[in-house]
Structures are given as structure tokens and as C-alpha cells.
Amino acid sequence: MRISEPSVRRSDFIRTIIDEDLKAGKYGGRVHTRFPPEPNGYLHIGHAKSIYLNFGIAKDYPGALCNLRFDDTNPTKEEMEYVEAIIEDVRWLGFDWEDRLFYASDYFERLYEYAETLVINGKAYVCDLTPEEIREYRGTLTEPGRNSPYRERSVEENLDLFRRMRNGDFLDGSRTLRARIDMGSPNLNMRDPVIYRILRFRHHRTGDSWCIYPMYDFTHCLSDSIEGITHSLCTLEFEDHRPLYDWFLDQLKVHHPQQIEFARLNLSYTVMSKRVLLNLVRQGFVAGWDDPRMPTICGFRRRGYPPGAIRAFCDRIGVAKRESIVDMALLEYSAREYLNQASPRVMAVLRPLKVVIENYPEEKIEQLEAVNNPEDPSMGTRRIPFCKELYIERDDFREDPPKKFYRLAPGREVRLRYAYLVKCTKVVRDPAGEEIVEVHCRYDPESRGGNAPDGRKVKATLHWVSALHAEDAEVRLYDRLFSVENPAAAARGNGDFKSLLNPDSLRVLKGCKLEPGVAGAAPESRYQFERLGYFCADKDSTATHPVFNRTVTLKDTWAKIEKAASVFEQKTGGEKPKSSGAVGEITIEDFSKLDLRAGLVVEASLVEGADKLVCLKVDLGEGRLRRIFAGIRRAYPDPASLKGKTVVIVANLKPRKMKFGVSEGMVLSGSGDDGMSVLTFDGVQSPGDKVS
Known part of the structure; x- marks a missing residue:
């Protein structure tokens, strides 16, 4: 099935710059970008944003190009393993660099010649200070640096020393080549940086041919220049490096691309630091770079995220100039939206409870027709077996059902998906009398397909698997890797990320039951396990031992009701507060008329022609996005910072027709001496969760 993706070209500040450059005829009307990873680790979801941006711009402009280039100038940390993994990840995401795969190491000889040119022009010198002394001489943000005592060496001496550095005449770390710029510059990057x-x-590519290596700032800009890049897109941490980028190119009088910085992607409940991720792998907290809890692209791939969902996520978050944290829920939303259209439905029981249908014929087996995907009729139907003994989810039965529990219980009738209406007649316990091991039911033979001929209604439909035909499987339930929204901030100071790990980030269930035919699925085959979530066959899966990973959940209304009730009991003892009757107060009954819901901001934009309004498109778990106009423009002149935030929405506010369209709710915000801000959640909330 082909899933539709955004066809309208996105508008953002980077594309606005490019549009203006094209109008001015800059770079001869060319647009040429590049994605330049360093092969010192696996790509993570933050890199996916840069990949999507660079290759996306090349796609948006006729004749535009995008290179894949490895900035491989630090051999102590770089490996071919990472090169190969990055190439595979970029391809898997759906992007093609054609014949433009390059390495900075391709340019080592040329870069050396550029460095000699700087020496000859008096713009670089060989320095004998140790790394510690260089830091000491560098100064601070409030104090200027001091000139190196070797700064005034003659051109001839510098050239001789630099050539001897290349020839291997000196010990490692004993000398460096530095740019001669300005040790008093307020920008520390301009204080005679090492080249x-x-x-x-x-x-990993040039072997032992070189014993001197160029630094990143020197290599990066010149590699861009050599490749004819027009727009060099970098994350905001390189903004202070831009003057140095420009200095090298201006001094060497070579083609000069324009560096443009954008905000990097920070995702809640995880970290993007390669150093931290590497430590998690090496210390065994995760099972490798492709562990489905990792924020790596290969981790998301193994978990079951389709590349189209990641591209849709990158399109939704857009490009901003200000750093922010995007809620993981927005990525999960993108996955659900994509998988809902693309994934075949099957039935699986993760925590099985046997059901015996007392009045069903002992030897009878029926083949029932089931829809593969209600969103896509072209995916057709399948046949599933039905017999006397079945498995249902243990959570779908309560011997003593509480209020609002509509699933199976003694004396209660429910619908079995695609099958019959059944009514519970008794339960069977284990010999100790503690655990229920079987539920006995009677079925209505006239209700095949799930509808009774007399028109009686039931309030619940359960999924099931035939006990005779079920295939055993292992299911791995993955959750967020960290227990706090912003691990980087929480670990600031002591750097202790281990204490922030979520102890429930992985639960492994054995003896799960699958409908026949699913167990042989190839790795990366994706399904919706009806009523449970989206799952993917793991690379560990075999025909005799199928293994499935949970990609994202579906909403379980009852679980949320139970959780909310538990919280209410703890806080109030189960007693509703009484109103004092004071003037201006409202009763709890008045307040209960408000339907407050958690809403995930999927899109946020300014409203043309309105001075105060921002247009939000919000997911409330209804299968569609609500449009809400909010008077918060003064607080959010760049509404993109709201994307991915989970906010509080008054969901039952009567829709209001405005000049700009219909507003379908209200977003709650607060204001004080420091200004206005929208109310957001600290914890994990799903779109549509009740707020009270």
C-alpha cells in the first residue's frame, strides 16, 4: 500500500533564505546541500531531522543536489562499522545521494596544500605549546587570551616545521599548526584555533599514510567548498563557529558556501549524546546500538517504526531557530498514523486466559472471515479458525467487575470479534483456589458475525485466538528508556544517567498466543495486534520461536480509568469534596461539566491577518486533528516551539465560528509577571487522556 506523504513544499526560514538567494542569482541559481556525519557512532533520531532537511531541500528545488559526506578526520573514534551503518540508515530512510558519496579523507592532500598556503601567507604557524598550555593561553569568556611565544616564527621556519610534522619527525602531540587570527577576540573559536x-x-580508509590530521573546523568548510555546496546547514551549536568557517574560506579565496544554523532535535525521555549512548551500550544497559529502546535509527527500525513515519515526524516538527524538547508522543503519533494505514490486523493474546464454550460442538472447527485492514479494503480478508476452546486476554475478564467495566464477567454477554456472542457461566480455579485458569461460557449459534437476530446489544467486543491453532510467541513490551522527560537536564552536574533509566523499559512476555500464520513472519514485518497496539517481528524471531516487539500502544480506556480512580482514592480517600456555597465558587458538579483532555500539538502556525492568534492542530485521540485558534501570539511569536507539546484542552467547548475558520476547543494557559505560557504536562500523557 502506498502511504501518502506531504506533497506541499514546507515553508521555513531556511527555505526563505534559499528562495531569496535564487531570486538574487546567488551561486548561479544552484542549490546544493550535504549531510556530513562523522562515522564515530550510529545515527540517532536527531540525525534523521538533518537528513530529512538536507535531502528534502534537494527534492524541493529543481536541479538541486544533496551529497552524503563522511567527515572522517579523527581516526581514534571512527570505524568502517559506523560508515556502513550510516549508509544503510540513510538508504532505509528513503534517500539517495546517487554518485555523490564522499569522504573528507578524500581531500587530505588538498587540505594539506590549503594549510601550506595559510602558512606561506602568514596566516598559520607551528606552535610547540602542549594542549594544556594552549587552553591556559586561550583565556576565558571574560578575559582575552595571550599570544603563543611561537606565534612570530618566520614563514620559512613554519613551513619547514609543518612539512617535518607531515614527515613524522616529531612526537605525537608535541606540535600543532594553528591559525593566526586574534587572541583577543570575544569569540573563543577565533583565538588561534588548531588546524x-x-x-x-x-x-580506516587511508591506513598509515598520514601522521597528521586536520581539525574539524578547518576540514568542514573546505570540504563544503571543494564539493560546491551552496548552503551548509548546521545545528545551533555551530553558530559561534561560523566566523571561523568564513575566515578560512575568505583567507584561501575559494568557493564560499553559506552556513545556516537551525535548532537540533531534542526528544523527551531520551538523550542524543553519542558519548552517553556509547556508555549505555558498553556497560550493558541496552542490548546494542539497535536495541529498540535506543533513539538510534536502527533502534527505531528494529522496534518497528516505518521510515515513512519518521519522515512524517520530521516534516511535522519543521525547522526552528530556538531549541526545544519535542514530546516523544508526537513521534508515536506519527507512527500510529502511518501504521494504521499500512499494517494488517491480526489477533494475539499476550496474557492468555482459556475460555471453554460449553455448548459448542466438540470436534467442530469453523473458518471465520476477518478483515485485514479496515482502512484499506484492497488488503482483503483472511480466514481464522474458531473452535470450542479459545484464549482471551486475562485483563478482559473480571469475576467481580467494578463500575464501567463492560468486558466479560459472570452472567455477562460479550461479542467475540468476527465470531459469536458468548455469556460467562462459571469460572474454574487452580487447585489452590487462587488463580482463575478457565472461564466457561455458552454461545448463541444464531449470532455468527457478532450480531444477535433479536437485536440485543452488548457493550464489549473481545479479541481471541483459537486454543487448538494458536502459535506460541515471545513478545517484548518496550517503553521509554528514561524515567524523566529531560534526562540531560536531570543529569547535569553529576552526569549520572544510570539512575534515571526506566526500570520498566522492557518487559518480556512468554507463552503469548498468536493466530496461525503470524509466527512465520519475516523480521520487520509489521502488524496491528487488535486492541493491543502495533508490533513488529524482531530479528531474533524464528519459525519455531517467533519474537515480536511492541512499536507503540493503542489506548486502553479501562486501564486509564483504573489509574485515575486509584489516584483519586489516594488523594481524597474516595470522598468527593463539598462546596462551601460561598459566592463566586462552583460545585464539583459544575466543574465536572468541563471535559478537559490532554492534547498533542501536531501543527502550530501564525494566523495571517490576525495580530493575536495562533492556529493549533491538536490530536485528542479522536482519529482526527482539531483546529483551535488561541490568542497566544504574544507569548509564542514562533509557534513551532509548541509542536510536540502535550497541552490541556477544553474539549467540549462549543465550536466557535471565526473569520479564519471554526475553532474546536480552548487551550489552557496561565499568565503572570513573567508573561504568558501554555499549560503543559511533566509526565507521560496520551492524546485524549482525561484531565482532572
Whole structure:
């Protein structure tokens, strides 16, 4: 099935700059970008944003190009394993660099020649200070640096020393080549930065050909120039490096791309630091770079995220100039939206409870027709077996059902999906009398398909699997890796990420039951397990031992009701507060008329022609997005910062017709001396969750 993706070209500040450059005829009307990872680790979801941006711009403009280039100038941390993994990840995401795969190491000779040119022009010198002394001489943000005592060496001496550095005449770390710029510059990056260092370490591509290696700032801008890049897109941490980027290109009088910075992607409940991720892998807190809890692209792939869902997520969050944290719920929303259209439905029981249908013929087996995907009729139907003994979810039965529990219970009738109406007649316990091991029911033979001929209604439909035909499987229930929304901030100071790990980030269920035919699914096959969520066959899966990973959940209304009730009991003892009757107060009954819901902001934009309004498109778990106009423009001049936030929505406010369209709710906000801000959640909330 082909899933539709955004066809309208996105508008953002980077594309606005490019549009203006094209109008001015800059770069001869060319647009050429690049994605330049360093091969020192696996790509994560933050890189996916940069990949989507760079390749997306090349797609948006006729004749535009995008290169894939590895900035491989630090052989101590770089490996071919990472090169190969990055190539596979970018391809899997759906992007193609054609014949434009490059490496900075391709340019080592040319970069050396550029460095000699700087030396000859008096713009670089060989320095004998140790790394510690260089830091000491550098100064601070409030104090200027001091000139190196070797800064005034002659061109001839510098050229001789630099060539001897290349020839291997000196020990590692004993000398560096530094740019001669300004040790008093307020920008620390401009205080005579190191261009080359001596480092004897075998390079994954050039072997032992070089014992000196160029630094990133020197290599990056010149690699862009060599490749004819027009717009060099970097994250905001490189904004202070832009003057140095420009200085090198101006001094060497070569093609000069324009560096443009954008906000990097920060995702809640995880970290993007390669150093931290590497430690998690090496210390065994996760099962490798592709562990489905990891924020790596290969981790999301193994978990079951389709590449189209990640592209849709990147399109939704857009490009901003201000750093913010995007709620993981927005990525999960993108996955659900995509998988809902693309995934075949099957039935699986994760915590099985046997059901015996007393009045069903002992040897009878029926083949019932089931829809593969109600969103896509072209996916057709399948046949599933039905017999006397079945499995249902243990959570779908209560011997003593509480209020609003409509599933199976003694004396209660429910519908079995695609099958019959059944009524519970008795329960069977284990010999100790503690655990229920079987539920006995009677079925209505006239209700095949789930509808009774007399028109009687039932309030619940349960999924099931034939006990005779069920296939056993292992199911891994993955959750968020960290227990706090912003682990980087929480660990600031002590750097202790281990204490922030979510102890329930993985639960492994054995003996789960699948409908026949699913167990042989190839790795990365994706399904919706009806009423449970979206699942993907893991690479560990075999025909005799199928393994499925949960990608994202579906909403379980009853579980949320129970959780809310538990919280209410703890806080109030189960007693509703009484109104004092004071003037201006409202009763709890008045307040209960408000339907407050958690809403995930999927899109946020300014409203043309309105000075105060922002247009939000919000997911309330209804299968569609609500449009809400909010008077918060003064607080959010760049509404993109709201994308991915979970906010509080008055869901039952009467829709209001406005000049700009119909507003279908109200977003709650607060204001004080520091200004206005929208109310957001600290914890994990799903779209549509009740707020009270």
C-alpha cells in the first residue's frame, strides 16, 4: 500500500533564505546541500531531522543536489562499522545521494596544500605549546587570551616545521599548526584555533599514510567548498563557529558556501549524546546500538517504526531557530498514523486466559472471515479458525467487575470479534483456589458475525485466538528508556544517567498466543495486534520461536480509568469534596461539566491577518486533528516551539465560528509577571487522556 506523504513544499526560514538567494542569482541559481556525519557512532533520531532537511531541500528545488559526506578526520573514534551503518540508515530512510558519496579523507592532500598556503601567507604557524598550555593561553569568556611565544616564527621556519610534522619527525602531540587570527577576540573559536595535530593512528580508509590530521573546523568548510555546496546547514551549536568557517574560506579565496544554523532535535525521555549512548551500550544497559529502546535509527527500525513515519515526524516538527524538547508522543503519533494505514490486523493474546464454550460442538472447527485492514479494503480478508476452546486476554475478564467495566464477567454477554456472542457461566480455579485458569461460557449459534437476530446489544467486543491453532510467541513490551522527560537536564552536574533509566523499559512476555500464520513472519514485518497496539517481528524471531516487539500502544480506556480512580482514592480517600456555597465558587458538579483532555500539538502556525492568534492542530485521540485558534501570539511569536507539546484542552467547548475558520476547543494557559505560557504536562500523557 502506498502511504501518502506531504506533497506541499514546507515553508521555513531556511527555505526563505534559499528562495531569496535564487531570486538574487546567488551561486548561479544552484542549490546544493550535504549531510556530513562523522562515522564515530550510529545515527540517532536527531540525525534523521538533518537528513530529512538536507535531502528534502534537494527534492524541493529543481536541479538541486544533496551529497552524503563522511567527515572522517579523527581516526581514534571512527570505524568502517559506523560508515556502513550510516549508509544503510540513510538508504532505509528513503534517500539517495546517487554518485555523490564522499569522504573528507578524500581531500587530505588538498587540505594539506590549503594549510601550506595559510602558512606561506602568514596566516598559520607551528606552535610547540602542549594542549594544556594552549587552553591556559586561550583565556576565558571574560578575559582575552595571550599570544603563543611561537606565534612570530618566520614563514620559512613554519613551513619547514609543518612539512617535518607531515614527515613524522616529531612526537605525537608535541606540535600543532594553528591559525593566526586574534587572541583577543570575544569569540573563543577565533583565538588561534588548531588546524592540524600530530597523531599516529591508523585511519580506516587511508591506513598509515598520514601522521597528521586536520581539525574539524578547518576540514568542514573546505570540504563544503571543494564539493560546491551552496548552503551548509548546521545545528545551533555551530553558530559561534561560523566566523571561523568564513575566515578560512575568505583567507584561501575559494568557493564560499553559506552556513545556516537551525535548532537540533531534542526528544523527551531520551538523550542524543553519542558519548552517553556509547556508555549505555558498553556497560550493558541496552542490548546494542539497535536495541529498540535506543533513539538510534536502527533502534527505531528494529522496534518497528516505518521510515515513512519518521519522515512524517520530521516534516511535522519543521525547522526552528530556538531549541526545544519535542514530546516523544508526537513521534508515536506519527507512527500510529502511518501504521494504521499500512499494517494488517491480526489477533494475539499476550496474557492468555482459556475460555471453554460449553455448548459448542466438540470436534467442530469453523473458518471465520476477518478483515485485514479496515482502512484499506484492497488488503482483503483472511480466514481464522474458531473452535470450542479459545484464549482471551486475562485483563478482559473480571469475576467481580467494578463500575464501567463492560468486558466479560459472570452472567455477562460479550461479542467475540468476527465470531459469536458468548455469556460467562462459571469460572474454574487452580487447585489452590487462587488463580482463575478457565472461564466457561455458552454461545448463541444464531449470532455468527457478532450480531444477535433479536437485536440485543452488548457493550464489549473481545479479541481471541483459537486454543487448538494458536502459535506460541515471545513478545517484548518496550517503553521509554528514561524515567524523566529531560534526562540531560536531570543529569547535569553529576552526569549520572544510570539512575534515571526506566526500570520498566522492557518487559518480556512468554507463552503469548498468536493466530496461525503470524509466527512465520519475516523480521520487520509489521502488524496491528487488535486492541493491543502495533508490533513488529524482531530479528531474533524464528519459525519455531517467533519474537515480536511492541512499536507503540493503542489506548486502553479501562486501564486509564483504573489509574485515575486509584489516584483519586489516594488523594481524597474516595470522598468527593463539598462546596462551601460561598459566592463566586462552583460545585464539583459544575466543574465536572468541563471535559478537559490532554492534547498533542501536531501543527502550530501564525494566523495571517490576525495580530493575536495562533492556529493549533491538536490530536485528542479522536482519529482526527482539531483546529483551535488561541490568542497566544504574544507569548509564542514562533509557534513551532509548541509542536510536540502535550497541552490541556477544553474539549467540549462549543465550536466557535471565526473569520479564519471554526475553532474546536480552548487551550489552557496561565499568565503572570513573567508573561504568558501554555499549560503543559511533566509526565507521560496520551492524546485524549482525561484531565482532572
